[in-house]
Every structure is written in structure tokens, then in C-alpha cells.
Amino acid sequence: MSQFIESIKVEDQKVFLLDLHQQRVNATFANFGKEGSLDLGKIFTDMQHDEDGLYKWKLTYNLDKTFTKQLIPYAISEIAKVQLVENNSYDYSYKFADRKELENMKLKAKADEIIIVKNNYITDTSYSNILFKKGKDWFTPKTYLLNGVQRQHLLKTKKIKEAEITLQNLDQYSHFQIINAMNDFDDMFVYPMSKISNLPTDSDFSLE
Missing domain, CATH: 3.20.10.10 (D-amino Acid Aminotransferase, subunit A, domain 2)
Structure with a gap:
């Protein structure tokens, strides 16, 4: 079964562009003929994240609605070539x-x-x-x-x-x-x- 990912910005405990991420997850389920979706807002709330700073919230999920989640400290890096x-x-x-x-x-x-x-x-x-x-x-x-x-x-x-x-x-x-x-x-x-x-x-x- 295919796996999908969402990389979501979390800064000072605030989630950015959550509505657009939710739309993309919903569209992925719908495109592959699956009913329902994942509730990203609920998943984040359940994580009880209370740290300030910039994080990447990486959500990996299947169409059977199983998922794994990580919050990873993030820093933007420059590109040389x-x-x-x-x-x-x-x-x-x-x-x-x-x-x-x-x-x-x-x-x-x-x-x-x-x-x-x-x-x-x-x-x-x-x-x-x-x-x-x-x-x-x-x-x-x-x-x-x-x-x-x-x-x-x-x-x-x-x-x-x-x-x-x-x-x-x-x-x-x-x-x-x-x-x-x-x-x-x-x-x-x-x-x-x-x-x-x-x-x-x-x-x-x-x-x-």
C-alpha cells in the first residue's frame, strides 16, 4: 500500500497552513477511492506539543488511516549548487x-x-x-x-x-x-x- 507524507510547519506551538494541508490529505483519500480522511487538527492536539521554536511536523500515513508522526527541530539551510x-x-x-x-x-x-x-x-x-x-x-x-x-x-x-x-x-x-x-x-x-x-x-x- 502506498504511503503519503505531510510536512507541516509548527512555530511557537502554532500550526501553519493547516487548512491547506487538510485539503490535500482529504483529496488524496478521495482520489484513491477511500472514504473519510485524517483529522490533522485532532492529531496535533493529541501530541500535546508545548515547546517554542521552529519544528517540522512530519506525518506519514496510509489510506487505511494508520499514521506515524514526528516533530523535528528545523533550520533552513542555504544551497551551494x-x-x-x-x-x-x-x-x-x-x-x-x-x-x-x-x-x-x-x-x-x-x-x-x-x-x-x-x-x-x-x-x-x-x-x-x-x-x-x-x-x-x-x-x-x-x-x-x-x-x-x-x-x-x-x-x-x-x-x-x-x-x-x-x-x-x-x-x-x-x-x-x-x-x-x-x-x-x-x-x-x-x-x-x-x-x-x-x-x-x-x-x-x-x-x-
């Missing part, structure tokens, strides 16, 4: 716990992080959605692998916009940053496009 990786067949529409193919892509790239290119379109990194800066505005690819909760939140609050981002128009952007449930929209962790080690040139859009 990023590489574009092409994979035209990979699908991550639901947040599966099995991340072997993602880890294999990252291992092969020999980079701290990868940006996955699918049929010429920019999608996500191995563990997050991504934003690109053009002028004063930030854009996220329409061609995501997973519609992350932070991505949904930032679009809903109009802090970012969607765009078709391809290998051919990457040179229109000056900077990027990664976002997920644990990584907010944050000017502290903005990277220049030159951080991507294999950006295509005008004469060569291939990643091979």
Missing part, C-alpha cells in the same frame, strides 16, 4: 512518501539541489516549488509537479503570479527562491540565476 535535470516522465501529483526517483536524480546530478525540467518546462525542485524574479515581481511555473500548500497560499494572497517558464525564457529572470510548507516567501534566501550551474545558452537549450 543547483542543477537543471531533465525527466519527461516523472509524476508526483500526490505527496508520496517514496522519493527514490527524486533522490536518484539528485544523486546523479551531484548537486545540493535540482530543478526538474519536464518536456522543456520548468517544474519544481526535489522537495519544493520554485519562484523566479522578473523585475520586482515573482513568478512560479504553471507546470508544477506538486501544487504545494505554500504555493497555493502565495497565489491566493497575490504575492506571486503564475507563468509558463521554459528553458528558452529562463534568461528573462534574475533570481530564484524555493518555497514549501517550511520555507516561506523570504528575501533572506534569494539566489542569483548564476547559482544554477548548467543554465542553457542561447545556442543550446539541451541539458545533455
Whole structure:
């Protein structure tokens, strides 16, 4: 049976974007034809977490409603090397716990992080959605692998916009940053496009 995960931000005993996480869990059960869901609010209350600080609440669950839970102290780390990786067949529409193919892509790239290119379109990194800066505005690819909760939140609050981002128009952007449930929209962790080690040139859009 497939396992799924939710990584949820908890800071100073407050849970962030819980409604969007709950919606995703509900949609996962519904998509696979299972009735009911897990009550994330109740699970967190039962954990009786009373510590301040930043934590990642990792919930691993099955469609039979069995689950395990962990609260892990969390610190955002900087990225040294990023590489574009092409994979035209990979699908991550639901947040599966099995991340072997993602880890294999990252291992092969020999980079701290990868940006996955699918049929010429920019999608996500191995563990997050991504934003690109053009002028004063930030854009996220329409061609995501997973519609992350932070991505949904930032679009809903109009802090970012969607765009078709391809290998051919990457040179229109000056900077990027990664976002997920644990990584907010944050000017502290903005990277220049030159951080991507294999950006295509005008004469060569291939990643091979």
C-alpha cells in the first residue's frame, strides 16, 4: 500500500497552513477511492506539543488511516549548487512518501539541489516549488509537479503570479527562491540565476 507524507510547519506551538494541508490529505483519500480522511487538527492536539521554536511536523500515513508522526527541530539551510535535470516522465501529483526517483536524480546530478525540467518546462525542485524574479515581481511555473500548500497560499494572497517558464525564457529572470510548507516567501534566501550551474545558452537549450 502506498504511503503519503505531510510536512507541516509548527512555530511557537502554532500550526501553519493547516487548512491547506487538510485539503490535500482529504483529496488524496478521495482520489484513491477511500472514504473519510485524517483529522490533522485532532492529531496535533493529541501530541500535546508545548515547546517554542521552529519544528517540522512530519506525518506519514496510509489510506487505511494508520499514521506515524514526528516533530523535528528545523533550520533552513542555504544551497551551494543547483542543477537543471531533465525527466519527461516523472509524476508526483500526490505527496508520496517514496522519493527514490527524486533522490536518484539528485544523486546523479551531484548537486545540493535540482530543478526538474519536464518536456522543456520548468517544474519544481526535489522537495519544493520554485519562484523566479522578473523585475520586482515573482513568478512560479504553471507546470508544477506538486501544487504545494505554500504555493497555493502565495497565489491566493497575490504575492506571486503564475507563468509558463521554459528553458528558452529562463534568461528573462534574475533570481530564484524555493518555497514549501517550511520555507516561506523570504528575501533572506534569494539566489542569483548564476547559482544554477548548467543554465542553457542561447545556442543550446539541451541539458545533455
